[in-house]
Amino acid sequence: MQDEPKILEKNAQELLLGGKFQQAYESFEDAAQIYRNQGSHKESALCFASAASSWALKSGEEAFYNSARAYQDAAHEAEAAHDLEYASLLYRYAAISYERDMEFINYSECFYASKECFRKFLLLSLFIPGKVFRISANKEKRRRAGWKMIFELITLTFSSLLWGYGERPARAFFTAIFLVFLTALFYTQGQLARGEAVFNPTFFEAFYFSAVTFTTVGFGDITPVGFNKLIVIIEAFCGLFVIPVFIIGLSRKYLRV
Numbered sequence: 001m002q003d004e005p006k007i008l009e010k011n012a013q014e015l016l017l018g019g020k021f022q023q024a025y026e027s028f029e030d031a032a033q034i035y036r037n038q039g040s041h042k043e044s045a046l047c048f049a050s051a052a053s054s055w056a057l058k059s060g061e062e063a064f065y066n067s068a069r070a071y072q073d074a075a076h077e078a079e080a081a082h083d084l085e086y087a088s089l090l091y092r093y094a095a096i097s098y099e100r101d102m103e104f105i106n107y108s109e110c111f112y113a114s115k116e117c118f119r120k121f122l123l124l125s126l127f128i129p130g131k132v133f134r135i136s137a138n139k140e141k142r143r144r145a146g147w148k149m150i151f152e153l154i155t156l157t158f159s160s161l162l163w164g165y166g167e168r169p170a171r172a173f174f175t176a177i178f179l180v181f182l183t184a185l186f187y188t189q190g191q192l193a194r195g196e197a198v199f200n201p202t203f204f205e206a207f208y209f210s211a212v213t214f215t216t217v218g219f220g221d222i223t224p225v226g227f228n229k230l231i232v233i234i235e236a237f238c239g240l241f242v243i244p245v246f247i248i249g250l251s252r253k254y255l256r257v
Helices: 004-017 021-038 041-056 063-080 084-100 104-127 146-166 169-188 203-214 228-254
Strands: 191-194 197-199 223-225
Touching: 004 021, 004 041, 021 041, 021 063, 041 063, 041 084, 063 084, 063 104, 084 104, 104 146, 146 169, 146 228, 169 203, 169 228, 191 203, 203 228, 223 228
Parallel strands: none
Antiparallel strands: 191 197, 191 223
């Protein structure tokens, strides 16, 4: 039983060399399933990736879908084997194949997973390098400057939180709500003006003013006073940035079909 997946792998390689791509795909996938059941995630990931490559060489109506599914399975196994960089690459291949097959929901999930795996890989590389694991010891390691890795990590983390790399537009909506509430609290600590009358706003009045400012509607019935002018500037810039991000993310995700 222990040698069975190795025999299947060898058989798949021979089929691949013989141009029998579908049979090679099936043999690689059978070997990958056995490895997965045995808990050998490293070998399982490599076999699933080989199955995906085999099917990608085959032309046919379901070529892209089967290849994408195999790449996705390989990515799951690479994650289980703690090789997040390889998992990120495999998820990206899966996303490309799903997109070609017009499976946009699966594309979205794999694209998001690819970015998340790479973000986690950067986090480990910077702060816990001993936890970074590579399935293939001979795989070429990409050299990155420390400052570049930090910049990539910050960018990916910000993108993840704000809108899920464009695949979670609801996050941008909740970010907007959070900013409106947060700045409303700041406004209550200062003063606003209605005409010539300066007053200390209630939370409802501050929330109304915050919503008008964030959406850049600017009715002009209430104006900031003192330190609140700085808060208005910051909030207005946030609104100019977050609202378009939400609209773009929503269009990107839901108008593909």
